[in-house]
Amino acid sequence: KNEVEQSPQNLTAQEGEFITINCSYSVGISALHWLQQHPGGGIVSLFMLSSGKKKHGRLIATINIQEKHSSLHITASHPRDSAVYICAVPQETSGSRLTFGEGTQLTVNP
């Protein structure tokens, strides 16, 4: 069992739909990262969160530390949101050492 599991692995949506990507982890952490990898390959950090909820534009990330679960939501999805979304958790023993989920490939059709 991977330490970090994402679901679904692939997701196809129509423009305007509400999207949810889930991340569950089995290690104890104090923070979780959500990353976006563009079709061209570049990786950007979307959120780092340690509790509750964060919002950036149409993106919302939530985390439940007790349940070891985080979700990334996209409201009013758009084709430009098509990308791979990756969650990553730091190891307790080495905060900067991230363990990555396998990613969720999101395709938003017009």
Next chain:
Amino acid sequence: DTAVSQTPKYLVTQMGNDKSIKCEQNLGHDTMYWYKQDSKKFLKIMFSYNNKELIINETVPNRFSPKSPDKAHLNLHINSLELGDSAVYFCASSQDYLAYNEQFFGPGTRLTVL
């Protein structure tokens, strides 16, 4: 100005060759990383340096040797390249090595070993 830059962007080479990938960050960060992304798009940490000192060294073949001449640069040298080394290599940096810090990624170097 690019925050984290890598050169080259593409690298095609023969098995057995030695090659280097360079990384520079202009964010004033103390910590830098090398990640490998395999054909299945799975990212794995390889190395991390904090202020020029090695702090993370995963189970990576010793053909891979990172070098940090100063805290703004972290280069990756690979000896005796093998087919299995083909991947995309990402450099990243963060303010320091604590868990709470956002990591900023370079554009990646696609290495193809023939």
